[in-house]
Amino acid sequence: MCRYQVGQLFSVAEASKNETGGGEGIEVLTNEPYEKEGEKGQYTHKIYHLKSKVPAFLKMIAPEGALVFHEKAWNAYPYCRTSRFNEYMKDDFMIKIETWHKPDMGFMENVHELDPETWKTVEVVPIDIADKSQVEPGDYKPEEDPALYHSEKTDRGPLGPDWKSELAAKEDAPRMCAYKLVTVKFKWWGLQSKIEQFIHRQEKRIFTNFHRQLFCWIDSWVELTMEDIRRMEAETQKELEESVSNQVQISGTTFSHGVFAKLK
DSSP: OOHHHHHHHHHHHHHHHTTTTTTBBEEEEEEEEETTTTTEEEEEEEEEEGGGSSOHHHHOOTTTTTTTEEEEEEEEETEEEEEEOOOGGGGGEEEEEEEEEESSOOSSSSSSOHHHHHHTOOOOOOOOOOOGGGGOGGGGOOOGTTTOOTTTTTOOOOOOHHHHHHHHTOOTOOOOEEEEEEEEOOOTTTHHHHHHHHHHHHHHHHHHHHHHHHTTHHHHHTOOOHHHHHHHHHHHHHHHHHHHSSSSSEEEEEETTTEEEOOO
């Protein structure tokens, strides 16, 4: 569990750098400890500049500045919550992600303790990081494939097709499941259902690719401490500020025709 937290934060920093450049990407405004009502953790406030990364039909209808999104996150690991909003749409747009990290194989039901009526509306979507079929063709990278990767430092991987059942049979082997509850609101006449479904698909895609990267980067983070991570985050914040302002070719993930493409 603790090792995963280090890996998660390392991978967030690395992924942020990969998604930033050419005046777009991720800008970190705040990254500081917080304590409120008995909850302690790390608070971050980021801005996502996404004008060139959204589908063409959204560019056509979105006014200037409408494709800038704010993200506020409270990471009180093993519980984390994230809220994304847009100053143009105000209360008509919201993405909320609540995450519980549990040392199990993903068998817990309704871990977020929703009321029965709300739970009926929830679609449970399992993610297998070793299943290549869950990855968009344009996103696939052999070096980020847990089915191919072997960690020299931990002697983990590659993950075969039965890796979950094999792991479950090893009582003392470390395991962790991230239970993510995604709530989306997009109130725009004629587009609400289409965009909300689109966002849900893309959140699944982000979770899938991120955790594939996290596993395949394990040798880069497994020996780091939380102090190392905080220093890395400070350095990454400076790099992101420079990358957002530099007018170089944009890298990272883009959205195109309802699926993700990659800019090289």
